[in-house]
Each structure stands twice: as structure tokens, then as C-alpha cells.
Amino acid sequence: MVWNQKKRGSQKKITGDQWGMTMNQRWVGCILAGFLLAMGLHGLPVIAQVSPQMGVMEQGVSAYQAGDLIRAIAQWQQALTLNLPPETRALVQQNLALAYRDQGRFDQAIQAWNEAINLYRRHRPKAPEIAQWQIDQAQAYSGLGQDQRAIDQLEPLINSSLDPQLRILVQGALGNAYSRIGKYEEAIAQFTNALNSPELHPELAATLLNDLGNTYGRYYQDRQRQATGAEIEGDLDLARQLNEAAATLKAKGIAALEQGMAQSTDPLRQAQAQLNRHKLAPNPGQWPAIAEAIAAQLRPLPPSQAVAIAWLNLSQQLESDQPLAQTAAAAALEIANHIGDQRSQSFAWGRLGEWYQAQGDDRRGLAALEQAQFLAQQSNAPDSLYRWQWQAGRLFNHRGDRPRAIQAYQQAIATLQTIRGDLVSANRDFQFDFQEAVEPVYRELMALLFTGDSVALVGPKQESKLANTTTANSVKAALDVLELLKLAELQNFFGDDCVQVAKAQGNAQEAIAASNTALLYSVILPEQTQMILQAPDGRIIHHRVDISQGELEDLIEEFRYLLELRITNQYRPLAQKLYDLLIRPLAADLAAINPDTILMINDGALRRIPLGALQDGRTFLIEEYAIATTPSLSLTTSGIPTDQTRIRALSVGLTVGRDAFAPLSNVAQEITAVQSLMGGAETPGSGIHDRQPPAKPLK
Structure with a gap:
């Protein structure tokens, strides 16, 4: 989030979803175009408050406004070596935080905001900038996937005495964080409260509507998956109810996105809303024309991370063999190179690798994927690194290079194992993506390991019946992969640390x-x-x-x-x-x-x-x-x-029929069998009796 405060009274601040955990199958929020320098709340640019010797500050501002983040960061880092007053040093740290954030370097942005906030707390404890920077920092936590930490930082602010504009921003940031962890009703409430504020700026309203539409989209996907589960279990009434609820949520999402598009005059925000609407309600017949229109909106915009992400999202929503998919990825790469955003560079190279593979150019595809992996490692982005390792494994398999394919898949799984817990606990969308973005990595590797195998008996006490031990090792390796998949499935389902505790035991x-x-x-x-x-x-x-x-x-x-x-x-x-x-x-x-x-x-x-x-x-x-x-x-x-003598069991059963449920004639025998194995005696009033169950539940 960035302030534009070169003139008194022109202050406005835009919220939006930051970078997601993965680019595919993600409801991407709106990020304001043309990020400007945070100038403080007194209507004067930072550079006007410092001495004439501070030319380095002016150079940093000019570089930032020109989109040259690399030079801006270098100038401000140099400024920090000077003997600055505490308040000026805090503003330099704030500027650095914005530039780091714009490069996708959220860890460093958070650290810089910590420095700025601490300096102001010591020297200007009542300054409104502190709340502003806390909001910005919370969104950086969300950029790392640490949405709960963002919520913990934002919730105290919502209950404090804030400027009305800041309160709107807190509500928007909270809404996005709640949405990403699956608290959709809480998210919708925050967005609704913000949208009902009389101080709401029209462009900020458009951003909030976009975020609200994305939240309805997530909610819609959640209900759809629940409906599918109910159908699998044969509960058709529940499936029908969930499908009806999903349809209502989808309609609300489309309405919010279309209202946001109509209300905004900003071309980037309109392009983002179009992308989000297509993701929620695809229209294959009109999509090629819509995609070209989005590209036309993005081309004249100045370079920024937001524009790079929009190009990447456009490329991601196009089929890999379409020329515009390559054009969009190349445009994102050019912008990312210009601003020094290695994370966006990695995604752009990865998308280009997919495009080259779709064209049958495996050599260039592998080269692009290798570059994507290198940049993901450089930017400490394992959530994208595993994708490019996985894609490389697919490409090697397509070329018939089974050993290198297996190696690439194993690298992808090793990367996933380092981040699975963080991703699931931080981002509910990742749980939704499990079947599409995680599970196939394990299953495709198992299929490779089983390729060409026949019935085999192998083990420490018997020689393999196979021609060589490679297949024997492959079977054992496949079992190891299966165990890792089972653990990932359970952790994905529970979304907490209980699986890790059980595994350790x-x-x-x-x-x-x-x-x-x-x-x-x-x-x-x-x-x-x-x-x-x-x-x-x-x-x-x-x-x-x-x-x-x-x-x-x-x-x-x-x-x-x-x-x-x-x-x-x-x-x-x-x-x-x-x-x-x-x-x-x-x-x-x-x-x-x-x-x-x-x-x-x-x-x-x-x-x-x-x-x-x-x-x-x-x-x-x-x-x-x-x-x-x-x-x-x-x-x-x-x-x-286990000390069997200390086991105590509570056995409860009901044999009589009730409402639409028929009597269970074998329950009495089952309880008696359990009692004979586990011991104990029937408790009067709570055992098995052929009567209606007690009015009050047993405790």
C-alpha cells in the first residue's frame, strides 16, 4: 500500500491482495498501479524536510518514481550511512521498505518497517504514520503467506482511534487476510463495512469491490468442493443445497467485480478486475477478445510489480500454445528485470518454459525452467521453485530421459516437504489447490518409478526376481513417496501441527x-x-x-x-x-x-x-x-x-429405531463383544436398553 501525498488533501491509499503463494489457480487481488513514494502525513515531500546536502535522497526519489527500484534502493542505503536525525532515518527506512516490497523482498521490507516504526515510537509515539506503516507491514506478512500474523497485527488497529481513511485501509487489509485463511464471512463483513464508509474514495471503492469479488470467488470454490464431497458420499440433498449456495456466491462475486470495473477509471485496476472475473466465470467464446483488450490496457502503463503480475496472470489464463501467452510472459519478464523483482522474474521464466514446451521446443523450455529455478532460489521462493522442478521433470519424462525426470521430481518433492506446513497453515487457497498443484507431483513420480515393473519379490532375505536391482529400489522409493503423499494429504486436511506430532511419535x-x-x-x-x-x-x-x-x-x-x-x-x-x-x-x-x-x-x-x-x-x-x-x-x-490393564473404554450404542433410522439389531452383540475384550460393566441409565434414548445427552 502506498500513499500519494505530494499535495495536502490529496492523500489516498489503495489496498489489494499481495503476491499469492502460487500463481496458478489463485484468486489474485488488485494491486494499485504506479506505486508512489510514501511522503509522510504533513503534506510535504520527504526530500523537502532534509538538508541541501541530502542530494542522495532526491536521487532515490527520482529513481523510484521512474520505476528504477535498484538505483533507488542503492541511494537510500547510502543515505543510511549518513548522520541522519531519527525521524529522517525512519522515513528513509520507510522508503526502503516500499522499494523492497515492490521487488517482492517481503522479509527485508518487514525489517525496514520495523526500524521505521521503532524510531517513530521512540521519538514521535503519537504520529499517525505508525499505524500507516503497520498496515503496510501487515500486508508484507500476507505477501509471505503469513496471513494470521497479519491479522494479529491489524485487529488491534481496528479497535483503536484511527483516521477514517486509515480505518478503511485496515478493514480492506483484514478482509484480504481473512479471505486467504478461509474466514469468508469475516472477510465479507470487513469489506462491507469499508464500502459503507462515507469517507470512501471512488478508486479505493473499486479496489475493495475487486477484493470482495475475489473473496466470493474463493467462497464459491469452497462450497463447490463441499458439494462434490457430498455427492461422492451419496448425500444428494446436501449436495443440492451446497450447489445452490455456490451459485449464489458466484453471482455475488461477478456483481462485485463488474461494479468495481464500472466504478474505476484506472486501466490497471480494470484489467485486474477483468482477469478476476474471467477466472470466476470463464467465457471461452469472448475470452480471446477480452485478453487482447487487457493486453492493450497494460502496454502503455509504466513498469511496476503490479503491472508485471497482471501480465503474468494474463499469460497464466491463456493456453500455453497461444502467442499472447508468450508475449504476456515476456512483457512481465522485461518489467521484472527493470525493477529487479527476482520473484516475478522466476515466474516469467517458468511461464516461458511452459510455452516453449507447448511449442515442442524442449531445449529452450529446459533453459527457461533452469533460469526460473535459479531465480526462485535466489529470491528464497520455494513455493515457486517446486513448480519449475516439477515442470522440468515432466519435460525430461516427455523426452524419455527417465533418470533425470525422476531426479527433478524428487527435487520438487524435497522442496515441497520444506514448505508444506507453512503453506497449509498460512493459506487456505493452498489447501484448495492440493489436488491440482501438489498431489500430482507425488503421483507422477510414483508412476515413473513403477514404469516397466512387473510382479516382484524383493527383500533382505530373498534375492530379487528382477533382472536388476533398479526396479527393486524403485518399488521401495515409490513406497517412500507414497508415505510422503499420505502425510501431505493429512496435513492438508487438518491444516495444523497434529500430523507432525503424530509422525514424531x-x-x-x-x-x-x-x-x-x-x-x-x-x-x-x-x-x-x-x-x-x-x-x-x-x-x-x-x-x-x-x-x-x-x-x-x-x-x-x-x-x-x-x-x-x-x-x-x-x-x-x-x-x-x-x-x-x-x-x-x-x-x-x-x-x-x-x-x-x-x-x-x-x-x-x-x-x-x-x-x-x-x-x-x-x-x-x-x-x-x-x-x-x-x-x-x-x-x-x-x-x-501400552499397559492393557489400564485401558478404559466407554461403549455406547442404540438398538431401537428412531425417526428415519431403522433398528440396529447387532449393536447389543457388538457392545457385549467390546466389553468382553476391554472389561468394564454396564452403567445403569447409560447402557443399552430397548427404549427411546434419554432426553439429555450423556456427559
């Missing part, structure tokens, strides 16, 4: 060997499914099932539906068909191993059905073996010794 391998437990993994890939059996002594057997993901999911969905029809046995043919596909190829190996328990780590749709219900035509799998399930072996804590 889990050490199941020794317990598996001691308890004669066999592991059975399933890995569902687009064109195949792998079933992997690990014996208690570590031997690995794996079998490829030649069935597409879609075909298998259709079978699973039908089986689950039939399984829930309790009055028929229509599920039995499908139970045998799935057994023949998934279990029978490993049945002889299971019999030879003769485990006491099979611990299943199922993948995808297989997690929605009990594999114990599969049968070979005579007996169910659960009749042959004790079966346990876990989402990830790394989270299995069965290796921790």
Missing part, C-alpha cells in the same frame, strides 16, 4: 515385525493400480492391476452403493470382481506369509470401502485374516508399549 516398523503383521498398500494411478504387499520381515511383493483410475472408481462406487443395501446380497458379484482384481494375485503370497494381521494403507477411492468385505467366491477376506487400516504407516503408533 510413530515408529511402527518394529511392532509390525514383532506382531507378524503384513502391510498391504494400494496406489491408484491414472492408467494402473499397484498393490504392494510387504511381509513382516521386509520382503516386498507388488502387482500391477491394468485398470484405469476411472474404471476402478466406478466399480468402487457401485460396490459401496450395493453394500449399503442391507436387505440384499447384490454386492457379492462385485465383491468377488474386486477381489479378483486386487487381492487374488497376492493370495498365494499371503498364504505363504501367513500373517496374523494385514495392515492396509489404502489410496483414493479404496479408502471408502471395507476391503475385508471382498470375497473369493466362498469366504470373505475378513474371515481369513484380521484386518486393520491406517492412513499412513508413519502415523501408526502401535510401536508404543
